[in-house]
Amino acid sequence: MKETTAKKKFMWNMAGSLCNSLSSMLLLIIVNRISGESRGGFFALAYSTAQLLFSVGGFEIRPVQSTDIKNKFTFDQYFTSRMLNCIIMLICMIGYIVVNGYTGVEALTVFWILGYRMVEAVADVYSGLFQQRERIDISGKEMLMRSGISTITFTIILWLTDNLLYAAMTLTLTSLVIMLFYDLHMKKYFEPTPVHLEWRGILGIYNACWPLFVSSFIMNYLNNAPKYAINTYYDETVQNSYNILFMPAFVINLLSLFVFRPLLTDLARDWEGENILVYGVDLRAYRMELVIIMICGGLNAYVYCLYYVVTVTGKQIFLLLGYGAGLIFAVFLGSSFVKSLGMLGAALSCTLSFGVVFIVFLIITSCVVKDRKKKTEV
Numbered sequence: 215m216k217e218t219t220a221k222k223k224f225m226w227n228m229a230g231s232l233c234n235s236l237s238s239m240l241l242l243i244i245v246n247r248i249s250g251e252s253r254g255g256f257f258a259l260a261y262s263t264a265q266l267l268f269s270v271g272g273f274e275i276r277p278v279q280s281t282d283i284k285n286k287f288t289f290d291q292y293f294t295s296r297m298l299n300c301i302i303m304l305i306c307m308i309g310y311i312v313v314n315g316y317t318g319v320e321a322l323t324v325f326w327i328l329g330y331r332m333v334e335a336v337a338d339v340y341s342g343l344f345q346q347r348e349r350i351d352i353s354g355k356e357m358l359m360r361s362g363i364s365t366i367t368f369t370i371i372l373w374l375t376d377n378l379l380y381a382a383m384t385l386t387l388t389s390l391v392i393m394l395f396y397d398l399h400m401k402k403y404f405e406p407t408p409v410h411l412e413w414r415g416i417l418g419i420y421n422a423c424w425p426l427f428v429s430s431f432i433m434n435y436l437n438n439a440p441k442y443a444i445n446t447y448y449d450e451t452v453q454n455s456y457n458i459l460f461m462p463a464f465v466i467n468l469l470s471l472f473v474f475r476p477l478l479t480d481l482a483r484d485w486e487g488e489n490i491l492v493y494g495v496d497l498r499a500y501r502m503e504l505v506i507i508m509i510c511g512g513l514n515a516y517v518y519c520l521y522y523v524v525t526v527t528g529k530q531i532f533l534l535l536g537y538g539a540g541l542i543f544a545v546f547l548g549s550s551f552v553k554s555l556g557m558l559g560a561a562l563s564c565t566l567s568f569g570v571v572f573i574v575f576l577i578i579t580s581c582v583v584k585d586r587k588k589k590t591e592v
Contacts, residue, residue, distance in 0.1 A: 225351075237361040237365045248373055254457075257378065258441075264327055264328045266438050268335055268434075271335030272296075274426035274427045277525060279292050293339055295419045296335065296338075329386045340356075347404050370384075429536075441453065456503075536575045539574050
């Protein structure tokens with residue numbers, strides 16, 4: 215395989231990450247513009263749940279796999295653990311549909327939306343291999359193609375049929391086909407032998423990853439908790455409005471602040487000019503909520519930063535303290551905030567939950583650094 219430069223690796227990875235992150239926002243815009251606010255709220259909740267269940271399918275194995283430069287575990291072991299995780303994710307998907315009482319077309323639509331993220335969970339194990347072999351540009355190209363083409367086909371089918379089920383099926387199947395053809399083709403350059411299930415050693419993978427998984431799951435749940443509370447007390451149009459307000463903060467977390475900041479300036483100008491054409495939903499009554507949610511996005515970005523700082527030190531078990539504190543706050547106070555204050559309560563619940571996590575992470579990071587400094591001095 216032809217080698218490439220560090221600059222090209224960075225640019226391809228950035229392009230893929232940008233497309234993959236913005237596709238989440240574009241999908242919600244597309245559903246709103248074509249199918250209306252109610253369908254937009256339905257899609258937004260299903261997609262948010264898909265993001266939560268993605269943490270089950272991925273199990274935060276990617277950070278361990280991509281930094282496994284000594285090949286402590288084989289690709290077959292990583293692949294086997296990922297397949298097992300995806301089976302568990304599939305069971306969780308079915309359980310979510312049953313528990314929430316979805317039937318018929320709605321059940322199938324939710325299943326295919328959730329399935330889109332399951333395909334991404336499978337693709338992620340190949341991306342981990344490419345990154346491990348210092349070819350993150352291949353991962354970037356794959357993300358760019360898969361998320362870009364899937365979003366385009368989703369848009370075309372929804373525009374032609376105005377049927378969210380057909381569009382969701384197209385979204386997932388397109389992603390699956392690209393993953394099968396591209397990832398399997400590129401894999402042979404790094405792992406020529408056919409992949410096979412290898413159960414030996416996967417307990418070691420789970421032992422290394424479970425604190426990261428629990429932390430990631432709680433973090434995603436903290437993002438979703440206000441949405442589930444809204445689903446309990448309000449209709450899908452309120453759900454849709456909250457998700458539109460939350461989307462810039464969500465994309466900040468996926469992209470990082472320096473990439474998204476120029477776009478925020480344009481959004482602010484549109485807002486002041488009373489331009490509501492982006493999503494087609496009038497959100498002028500929710501300016502305070504938007505400010506609070508953007509603060510939440512900033513806190514979440516800092517939490518991500520400290521998350522990786524603690525992970526690098528090998529003290530990831532302590533991450534559970536921060537996310538546990540945030541989870542306790544969200545479970546015992548978040549729902550009451552939403553019930554009594556509506557949209558404002560949802561924004562406050564999410565922001566305060568991540569504020570708690572951020573404070574605990576700061577304390578943990580400070581303690582880890584001080585402990586390291588003492589050992590160095592000795």
